Amino acid sequence: LFQKTAFKDRCALVTSYNPQARDITLEDTGANTETEKESIYNIYIALLKDVVAEPSKTKTETYEDKVKELFKTQPANMRLLIVVDKLLTGFDAPPCTYLYIDKSMQDHGLFQAICRTNRLDGEDKPFGYIVDYKDLFKKVQGAMAVYTSELDHTGGESPEILLQDRLKKGKERLDQALESMALLCEPVQPPRGELEHIHYFCGNTELVDDLKEHEPQRVALYKSTAALMRAYASIADDLPDAGYTEAQVAGINGDLNSYLKLREIIRQASGETIDLKAYEADMRHLIDTYIEADEPRKISDFGEIGLLDLIVKSGIADAINSLPKGIKGDKRAVAETIANNVRSKVIKERLSDPAYYDKMSALLNEVLADLKAQRISYEEFLKRIAEIAKNVQAGKSDETPAKLNTPAKRALFNNLNGNEELALKIDGTVRQVKPNAFRGNQAKENVIKAALMGLLGNDPDEVERVFLIITAQKEY
Structure with missing residues (x-):
């Protein structure tokens, strides 16, 4: 059944x-x-x-x-x-x-x-x-x-085990969840539109580390929204019986809709499009059941594809059109959303290729500074940021030599001052000598480092630097 x-x-x-x-x-x-x-x-x-x-x-x-x-x-x-x-x-x-x-x-x-x-x-x-x-x-x-x-009560208080009324506790839980969301968003600057919320939860796009530093606020937002959604769902069919008036029910529904839309805007603006994995289906079910039962929809308009993928596959115009309404209607919000998505990818991938992603970060800073100083138009900004997004997502630029046909080879090339011959030698050497499961095993790691020593001028510091890049490559 x-x-x-x-x-x-x-x-x-x-x-x-x-x-x-x-x-x-x-x-x-x-x-x-x-x-x-x-x-x-x-x-x-x-x-x-x-x-x-x-x-x-x-x-x-x-x-x-x-x-x-x-x-x-x-x-x-x-x-x-x-x-x-x-x-x-x-x-x-x-x-x-x-x-x-x-x-x-x-x-x-x-x-x-x-x-x-x-x-x-x-x-x-x-x-x-x-x-x-x-x-x-x-x-x-x-x-x-x-x-x-049968419990031993000596030396402490008696245990309190209670059976409590579902609607009473459910109302307390929902009221607390609503209050938590209101307090979380209270520091947002007036007029408290989408852009101001993006600034509070994602930071300043011109500051390299700001997106990462604002991660605790975003995590709190995602967790609090999930808690609110589940608190609401637990008594959604019994709100009047729980003690809410008709006007209060309408207000709660409106607040819940606003917070869910805010959650989506911040996820897209920060580049965090993959949300909770195993729990995402649960959130979809709750939202479709209690919020938009007539028109079931995905939590994310992008589904499993991110903004950078959309820019690469469909072009900048289609990618912008796929953004939540609260973002795509504001040019500054669009600019900051794309920039944050690029920045998020750079932060995530930097260890695998520091030189390349540092270069992409510098290009991002440059185009943002040009837009702010009005040295370029919004249309020119979109053109340039789309090119940066394409290169960041691909992990390579159009000028990359054809022989560098794997991420590992490209990472070595980028971090060895563009020395293609040396990058290919190191790649071949690593593939030839690397023991299985070498990461974290000092003896096995030393086998690779010893093989690198002669290729890197017997410079221990250079060997350590390059070895960190090697360990970050999934293909090794």
Whole structure:
């Protein structure tokens, strides 16, 4: 049933059952219907159809280990586990937020079950939820009383274990999340438009290190927005019952929309287009469900492609047109967004080729200074920044010699004063002598350094400098 809903490929079954052909050999009644045993067997066979058993494991064990790991580490990609008589002990999954109970339980077993949701998982999970289909509330209180009575209370305060009202706690959580977002954005300078927010969260594009130094503000924004979205989603269908008036609900919806748009603008303006990976699908689902249910959309208009890729593949005009409305309508915001995306790429790749990316950074500073001083027009700026973006994304310029056909060869060439012959010799030598898994192993690293010594004039400092570039190359 769940495979026909939004849970398709994101839910799994974990039980003690392991399908065997003998389970159904005596089940054929001749009727055109499945018996219960046949139904269970066929469900499991369908679940395990594409599973390849790992060494020393059955297909069922392989399947269960995989889905449990996904549930713990990628909750957006495994959102629901249906469990029968398993995982009460030895299973720790902090992302688990909801427990649905449809089985009569009591005492220690019941307490173990409800404890599956009590692990904190970051700032946006202060507590877990229990959905009880068996009217076990009094039994839960009893199980907790038994548990706390067995604890040693000497030398400290009594433990406080509480069952609390979902809507009351949900309202507190949502109010706190809204307040946190307001406080986070409070330092933004008037008139508090998109450009002012870009300045606060991304810094000054003319300062080389400013984008990196403003990273804590951006991280706080992303985390706070996710916390707000999840706080809202937990009581979205019950806002009036939680105590909000109609006007307050409208205000909350408006604030949430504004913060989500701001999150997107800052992500694009900073070049951080890949967001949270495993959790991104979860954010898409929440936004499409509660914010734009009529028009589902991706979190990012770019999907998996970044702004620099768009500039290279589609041209500067199409790339600008793909930016959020709050950016593309402001020339300064466009300029700073493209500059920040270039700067972000330079920072990320610099260790692999310091000379080349330092040159690109200098060109970026130059074109920004020319634009600010009005020595060039906005159109000329776009033309020049597009060329820089293309070279930064490619990791090479059009003048690069043809023989330098790998990133490693180009990095050596750029950092050896353009000495093509020496770059090719060093590349060949490294490929010939490098031991497997040499990084971090002093003895293996020394093998490469010894081979470089003669090529670099027996200069230990130069060997160390070039070796750092070599270790940054993925192809070695």
